[in-house]
Amino acid sequence: MNYRIKASSDYNIDGKIHIKQSHIVFDTTGKTAKTLPNPAEIFLGSLASCILKNVERFSLLMKFQYNYTKLEIRAKRLDNPPRMDSINYHLNIFSEDTKLNVDLLKKNIEKHGTIYNTLKQVCTINGKIIRI
Numbered sequence: 001m002n003y004r005i006k007a008s009s010d011y012n013i014d015g016k017i018h019i020k021q022s023h024i025v026f027d028t029t030g031k032t033a034k035t036l037p038n039p040a041e042i043f044l045g046s047l048a049s050c051i052l053k054n055v056e057r058f059s060l061l062m063k064f065q066y067n068y069t070k071l072e073i074r075a076k077r078l079d080n081p082p083r084m085d086s087i088n089y090h091l092n093i094f095s096e097d098t099k100l101n102v103d104l105l106k107k108n109i110e111k112h113g114t115i116y117n118t119l120k121q122v123c124t125i126n127g128k129i130i131r132i
Helices: 039-061 102-112 114-120
Strands: 006-008 015-019 022-026 068-079 082-094 124-131
Touching: 022 039, 039 068, 039 082, 039 102, 039 114, 102 114, 102 124, 114 124
Parallel strands: 082 124
Antiparallel strands: 006 015, 015 022, 068 082
């Protein structure tokens, strides 16, 4: 598989990521630091979308149903050189389906997630999945 995105910015105006028919605006100027995501948050958002896409994917393969999910990701950044050092995620899956095997789902997410596997090469990732 190959991927392609485009991005743009103008001087003193926030940046935009152009993916298919979506446009994601992000902070590049500092003027919108409290309202728009910064590059590190976009980066973590990529991991979040990877995890949640795999929940959906494996719900079909593992034949379980869920109502919705809530995911929180926290990361620790080091300064020299600037990089993510550790990432922790906490995923709640709201499901009454007894066929949901949380341990197997976690294993599959961590084995088959493209973004997950890319990140685990360069930093520590720990996660917890809870069925509620």
